Structures are given as structure tokens and as C-alpha cells.
Amino acid sequence: MRLATPEKTVTFTFDGQRIKGVPGEPVSAALLAAGIKLVARSFKYHRPRGIMSAGSEEQNALVTVGRGTAQEPNVRATTLEVSEGLEVFSQNAWPSLKHDVMAVNDLVSPFLAAGFYYKTFMWPRSFWEKLYEPIIRRAAGLGALSGESNQDTYEKAFAFCDVLVIGAGPAGLMAALTAGRAGADVVLADEDTAMGGRLLREREDVDGKPAADWVVEALAELEAMPNVRLMTRTTVTGAYDQGTYGALGRIAGGRAAGKPLECFWRIVAKRAVLCAGALERPIAFPNNDRPGVMLASGVRAYVNRWGVAPGKAVAVFGNNDDAHRTARDLAAAGVKVAAVIDSRDDAKVEGDFPLYTGAEVIATKGRHALESITIKTGNGTRVIRCDCLAVSGGWNPTVHLTCHMNGRPTWDVGIASFVPTPESIPGMVTAGACNGAFSTAACLNEGAEVAAGVVADLGLAAEIKTPSADDAAYAIQPLWAVEGKGRKWIDFQNDVHVKDVRLAAQENFRSVEHMKRYTTQGMAPDQGKSSNVVALAVLADATGRGIPETGTTTFRPPYVPVSIAVMGAGSQGKGFAPERFTTSHSASVDRGAPMIEAGLWYRPSYFPKEGESHWRQSCDREVGYVREAVGICDVSTLGKIDIQGPDAAALLDFVYTNGFSTLKVGRVRYGLMLREDGHVMDDGTTARLGETHFVMTTTTAAAGLVMRHLEYVLQAIRPDLDAQVISVTEQWAQFAVAGPKSRELLNTVLDQPITDEDWPFMACGAVSVGGVAGRLFRISFSGEHAYEVAVPSRYGESLFRQLVAQAEVMGGGPYGMEALNVLRIEKGFITHAEIHGRTTAFDIGMERMVSAKKDCIGKAAAARPGLLGESRQQLVGLKSKGVDHALSAGAHLFDKGASHSRVNSKGYVTSVCYSPTIGTHLGLGFLENGRARHGEVIVLRDHLRNITEEVEVCDPVFFDQDGGRARG
Amino acid sequence: MASLIALTPCAGLLPLTIGAITVTEVVPQALTSVAPFKGHKKAVSEALKAKVGAGLPALNRRSGAVTWFGHGVWMVAGAVSVEGAAVTDQSDAWAVVEIKGAGVEDVLARLVPVDLRASVFKKGHVAKTMLAHLSVTVVRTGADSFEITTMRSMSKTLLHDLEVAMRGVAARG
Amino acid sequence: MRIDCPNCGERDRREFYYQGDAVVLNRPSEDAGAQAWDDYLHNRANPAGETRDLWFHEGGCRAWLVVERNTMTHAVHAATLAEKVKR
């Protein structure tokens, strides 16, 4: 029921029913205004539930918003803003909220007590997966996902400040004003749609005017300060190391306005002031979950801030003076107060309503909503008709963030709750209600004083100026649970009640942590925000201990649920990983080449031609280009590192197993690089361009790794070496020109023709390509007479197109990764399929490349007995029986006759291909003592693909073993 | 003989304007990295001053044509050769863009984990940092403009990430 | 977590690559023997408290750093350029 007629309304739907809301208010306010009490079904027992609170701590009123790609489950109706056309649905009920068949769970509830699943569904084990779990999953739960891909956008962002003020109630506003006036760089974050906290919800004065008016003035002053940033709708969700805070920002307007839905902030603050306020706690009394039973502070918020009366006749039940405010505010707003029930014998309150002191609520009635309560007083029981019961069990300071770095809060007897332990988060201080200071005046004072201390730390001077405000004392007499027939709910979101906690104690789960896991208390989306303290108190009582002896409560981030979508913001689609494109990319795509990922790079798999229906046809043809004519391949993705300095050669000697100081200028040498543990890191060629100038080539896969390794060696291991390393991978577009006609082709593009005499195998030097300064290397990864020609990247696409056009004239063309792989396997050249991190120089037959004349990275470890010798699995070639006998990479190798079991495995296959050159399938692999077994026939077995083949073990170089073709 | 056509790293991709922000490609005539050898920093700085009018600036700073580019290395806008340093032609290695317009800090705050607000990060300040997944060099070039440099091969990803952030900021109006 | 890079200033953890214990700065000689190399390569203390690790500012200036921090409190005490560390 609305207390006044609103000026402007929007229409949304709840389970299809059209409902009017006032812009700015939460869906919960509009539902209450429409008289809707039943909003949800509970997690486990499907009990009818209503709206409890007016904030992010809401336990019951979880709803689903939108449908299809925009469907979002488990949204709290209390923080969901109404908007035109919004579609809201109840969840966890079927066929409807009012007639939920799973409510049968509630009738069999004695069997579903805490620990029920652990005890019941134990045997037989196979039943768990197939029977029990699916049934339980269907029965219990919250909202569902649509199964469709989320189309909304989310953001991540970074912010920095001197002082982060968390919460904009009286303490937070004063803290921000004080720090801001002192000139500090301030961020003030508050999760509400408007700043002011309780000052927007309570009827009281600040500085002699209505609190809400004072808030308007304070905000106007803050907004005018260029050094203050106000972030509404932003919940600080976590406190992390070195002053980093996570915060979830909800963006006003969101989807409908084409805006991102949410933004996840990382706020880095030199100091933080936590002014998160306090959360009212419920009292556990029989059937305290009936729709219409609410928190007193929630009732006041709806009445005072949103002008909505949650009921026609409201009763108030509390154990502290604060509860009486509720009765006064309701009366002032013209809402009938049915009764005030105070558990304290000496409670005093005046007003035009019946007061019952020393009394408790022992029962509630009403099918889908509250109709009456039964109270017990010194004079017996009494039934009171009411459709809303406002409950206050006292206040729990919102200590959550102070627990995020292992801090444990301290029990405060005076307020019967936990307060933050100082210095729980380095750089963060606490002020106001979250610190246990509950009156408005105390909050304003603490906010100002604490902020003044913080800015003084930062070298600024602050003036403390606090407005006058209400300073009523907070008087409370703890009341946790009321005895009586029926379940007394503690954790509404996970359906945990007093008896569950007592059962845990009875079964000897006496520590808080054990009790939580046994009962699941505190494990719902709200993480026990409102239930932890009551549960702890009930456990303390059940185990006959005091609360501090029983334990404490702690909270982990995030303070409110954070969607995976916003955590992954920016990583959707193309944002997932960078894409690296070579200069020839569009030329390859133009030719219809499927592009495959090679690390972050995209490289052509093969270049299909008309009439080819299978990649193997293209691949075989491309291999033929290189073996018989000339092929062109973009090899720019290989790492290129420029190494210069007086000690450049010494650096190479140290990082490669073989020597480079002896390399002549104008020559290239193959190098093998080990990790310090003796295993192979990478290999490649290094060219000496000048006396103190080299350019190193790495594999595509290890380019980043090798660059980091060289910097590591220079900075951490050998800072004595005077050399500089710079990546030039991106500077040069480099193309392999490979095949018998490669020189002939190059001479069509080079400004000065080259000869075999001037450019022997492993020569390098400067060339001119169409007037552009380039580099030429006579190296070969195919075993053919071949070159790699490099030009500055701006010319890459142009040169590639011209090389390919010339190659085609000569009966060749471009070749892709598939052909490149065949060509290198035919020659037994290794890649990271072979040097996969567990192979040594010995394993690949290169132990003689570890120079005895000098130290190098990995040398000492490579000489370890276990890394050498017959027991090692050594690189071998594997030849299949013929074209119909394809091999399989990843398969294991067995002796003939041995069973194909793990213990008999003698090795494995790393690379396979069909070789059009040799006319059969080839493989590379590692075989125990393999070099001594050439000529033997063994068995290849792939259990995954169900392939068994006999293969002949041979030298890994299948083709042109003396290397005459490359040198010639 | 070949006849080679040059393409810039962002050829065909820029300019891009969304809301109040525009991204354009910056095409330096040449870029040369200069990494002094041990004991040569001062001499290299003086030599550069004579050649390009600016010596080696302090860490995290740009001075004229010379920009600090990481641990022990500076980037010179222009072709230059000096003794006592590893001098490497980088003219084709980098994609350089300028992003300019009101609210440009809000766009970058969605991508870069460094405080780039004008009160902290002033004109000529340099940050070697990350933009989403990319390694970048960010330089403030004016009150509402920054220069961003990343590896040439990743220019599309840079522009994609900038575009997403620009749309998010522009949608807020 | 934030690390104060001696070159770049305080930066978010995401910019850094973690290597491991800074004992790797003290590389044994080639002929130091199996025990010394075993210790250098494989044997690590796992202290609850003060640690000294090697980090790499890969997403920044590309300096290798020795970072002293506390694994219990998460405090980061110092970051020093590896090339400047006495060994």
C-alpha cells in the first residue's frame, strides 16, 4: 500500500502480473505496495517466503530477471531497480509460486534435517551419481540459467585514490567531507542508488534539519570538490593486498540504455575508511519465515524512504530500543501498529499502541502470508491479528571487509555482537555503525575523526566539524532464539533452523567451522551475512559455552555475489586473447587458406586449390613444391632477438650448449639451448652480423620464453656481461624460399643476383630488395637448398605476394604449416613436439653439442647420470608398413609380443605425417635405448584412437641423410 | 626486381571515432631503440642531445624525440646512430596510435591498470604497462590525449580493446 | 597484490611474472658437485613468513626483481633490481 500517490510510475511484470513501480525504488517496494507478500520459495523445503529487508542482505526475495540470453537468476528484489518493461519471475517453484509441488519437501522435513544427505545417500556408490544427486539437484536450488549465451556487456576498470570511503551513511559522508575538505583524493562508494545510508530511511534531524535535507547539502558539497569521486550503485566487495579493493558497480539504465550491465572495479587506495554500517539481525522464533515477517529496519525503510506500508496492521517484536523507532515511524505515517512486543521486562516506550514487555512471539499463522501471531507474556498467550511483523534482534556491525585478510572480529558484550579488530586490513580503519557506534551523532563524529586521522597520515591537515544529531543510547538484551513448536529459522537462504544447529552440537560438530559444514549454515549466496551471529549464539548455548569461547565469525570476499560475467569482462569473444597476425595474413586468407593458431599467431594450414577435396591433397602438393621446385612460407612468427655488445658472443656461449664466439661474421650456426636443469629449452639458428652483433632465431612457441630467459641471464645470473638484447620479431617480415629453384626465384626479386659461391650454406648478410634494405640467410628447415629473406614489416605483404607469384611461374607456390611439418619430419628436424620439456640433449642425440670447453646453462645438470644412457628414451624414426597404415601421435611403443599395458611401454610417438616423398607414413618418437634398435620392428598402440601398427625403428633422418640437397 | 609497397601497422583500420573519442594512427618516420652499454649512458645521452636535440630522459619520461622504453632502453623517434649503445631499427616493429578526446582517461581506466589521471600522469609521462592482455607503452601527449604503442602484429587486438572500452564509455552519454 | 618496481613504481601483480626463490642468483660453478647443483636446482625452503623471490616485470619495464615479502601477512617489504643485488 502506498502512503501517497506517486507522480510518475513505470510498469513491470512479476510472473506476468503487471505492477506499477516508482522510478528509483526497488522491485521489493513495488511488490509490497501492490500487496504481494509471497515472492519466493525456499532453497530446500520450498517454503513460501516474502520480503525480509530493504537491502543487499536480503535472504528470501531472490528472483529471476529477464529471459533467454538476458535471463539472470538469484537477483535480490531489494536491490533490483524497477524499470519500464522489466520482466521479473519467481524461481524454484513449479508449476507456480502458489502451488509448488516440491513443497512436499516441507512435509517430509523431519527426514531432511541437517546431515541427511551425508547419512542417507551413502550406498551403493553408483546410486549417488545416477539417482540421488539428480533428484536432489532438481528439488533443491535457486534460480536457473537459460542455457543461452549472455549477450550483455560487462566492464572491468581501475581507479586510484588517497582515501577510499566505503559506505555513504552518516559516518561515510562525514569521512568523505573531512578528507575531501583537507584536499585528499577521495573515492566515496556506496551500494545504494542514492547516498545517505540510514539518513534516507530514518525520521530524524541532522544539523537541525531533516536528515535527508542534510544529505542533499553534503552531497552537493562533495560533488563540487574536484578531488572527490562519488560512486553510487557500487558495492565494495573485497579487501585485498596492498590497498586493493574490489567493487561491483551496477550501471544505471543498463541493458535498455545499451550500456554495459556492470563494471567490476579494482580500486587502489592509500588508505580506506570502512563505514559499511550495520545489518539488523532476525530473531529465531517458530515459523519466523512466514511472508510478512520482516526486519524492523526494512519496514522503516519502506515506510520512510519509499512511502510504502508493508502491511495494514503491523506488529513490532524486538529486544532493543531501536525496535521502538519502528512503531513510532509507522504511527507517524498513519499505519496501524497492532502491538509492540519487547522481550525485556523493563522496556519503556510511549505511543498509541499496545505494549507487551517481557513477551515473545511464539507462533505465526497464515497460509501464504502472515495473518496473526501468538505471543507469550507473563500472563499467558495471546493472539494478535497482523499482516506484517517487524522484527529486530539487534544490530550486527558490517565487519565483513575487515575479515578478508584473515582478520577475526572481536565480541563486544555491550552490543552483543562482533566489532572489527583494529588493523585487520593494513591501511583500513573503521568508523560508525560498522565499528559498533550506533547513534547518528556517534557515526558523524567517528566518520570525521577517523578521516582526520587518515589524512594526517597522508600529510594533510583536516578540520573536524560535526553537525548535531540524535545521540540515543543503544540498549539491548540478547535474544537469539525463542522456544516453541515449529521450526525457528536462522539461515533463511539455506533453510537452516535452530534444531539443525543443535543437532550439529549433539553430533559433536562443536566448532563453528564444523557446524557450518554440517548444517550448510552460511553457505548460501549471502554467505551467512545475517545468520552467522545467531547461529554462533545458538551453538554456544547448545554446547554450554560463552560466545567468545565458541568461536568467532569470519567472512570471505565477495561481500555480495559477483557475476562470473563481470569477473570475465573484456575477455568475451576477441577479448579472450590477443591475436597476432603476420604481414602475409590477408594474402593467405585471399587464397582460402584455413588459418590455425600457433600460440597467439595465426598461420596458414595449407593453400587449397580447385579440385582438392582433402587437406592431404594440398599438403602433398605443397611438399612437392619444395622438393621439386620452390615453395614460399611466412616464417616471421619465429622469434628474432637482436644481441649486441662487447660480450654478445660470451652471452651466446653461456646460453647455448655449443660455442658462438668462433662463428665468423656473415655466418649462421644452429644452437641448442638448455634449461638449467639439463633439459632442452629451445633450438634455432643464430647469425653473426658483425663482430659484436648477432641475431638469434627462436621457435615460434618459445619466442617469449627465450627473450625472458636472455634477460634473466643478463640481469640475474651474469650481470657482469655487457650485452643488450632486443626483440626484433616484429620488425622483420621473413619468408622461407625453399627448393631446388630457390636461388633462381630470389634472383628475380633481389637487386643484386646471388651465387652459390657468395652465398654458401649457412651464410647470411645484407641484401637489397626493390631498393629496400633486407637480410638474407641461407638456412633450411626442409632439407632443401633454401633461404630465408627478411624485409622491414611494412613491405611484408607486398614481398610475400611477389614471391608467391614468382614461385607459381616456376612450378611452385606457397606452403602452409602442414607441408612445413611433413618436410621437417622427413628430415628428422625437431620441434616442440619433441623438445617438450622432458627431453635432454642426449635424448635427441645432440649430447656432443654440449661443449666441454666452456660452462653453459644446463651443463652441470645435463651430465647427471640419470639424464644419459641406455635407460633414456631416445629420438628415433618410425616407418609404417605402407600408405594404408597411418600412424598416430601420442601412441605408445611396445616390444612385439608384449601386452599393451603401461608397464610395458618403451616409449611414445611425438610427430607423424604421410610423406609423399618417401611414399609411406613416418613418425618421430622416443624409444628406450632407441638408437641401438634401428632396424627392429616394434608395435605402436594408441588406446585412445584404437590404432595398432607395426613400425620399423630407424634413423630419424628419413630423407637425404648426408644433407647434400641443403648444402648443394 | 621487386617493387615493394609499404603498409602501416593499422592500415585500413583507422581513424575510429566513438562518442567524443578518436583514435588515429601515428606513423613515425623511423624508430630506433638505443640501449647503452655499461658505462656509456652519459656519453650516449650527450651524443643524442647533439643529434636529435634531447638526451636520455629519466625513467618513465619522454623528452622530445627520446622516450624511456623499459629497463636500460630508450626509443628515439628518428633514424639515429650512436656509439656505445645497442642501436636497433624498430621502425616497423610497433603500432602507434593516438587516442584523444574528452573522457579519454575513462576509456583507458577500463584497460590499463595504472593511474593515468592528469593530476598524477602528466604530459610527457611514460608508463610501460599493459592494456588488457597487451604490453604497451602509454605516453600522455596532451590534456586529453595519449599515445599508445604496442607490437605491430597485435594492432587489431589493440583497436578491438579500445573500441569496446570506447563504446562502454560513450553509452553512458 | 602490488609490487613497487624500482623503475616503474607501484604496480599491480598482473604485470609481473613469478619465477621462484631468489637462491637462483647464487649459481654454483660448473664443477661444484652434485649436491650443490641439487640444492640450487631443486631444494627449496617453504617458509611461512619471510621470503625472497625473483619476479619479472614482464608487463612493464622488463626488469628482473628480487622481492622480499611475507607469506603470512602478505606484506611486500622491498623490490630490488636483480642486477644490483650483491651475491
Ligand SMILES: [Zn+2]
Ligand atoms: Zn618496472
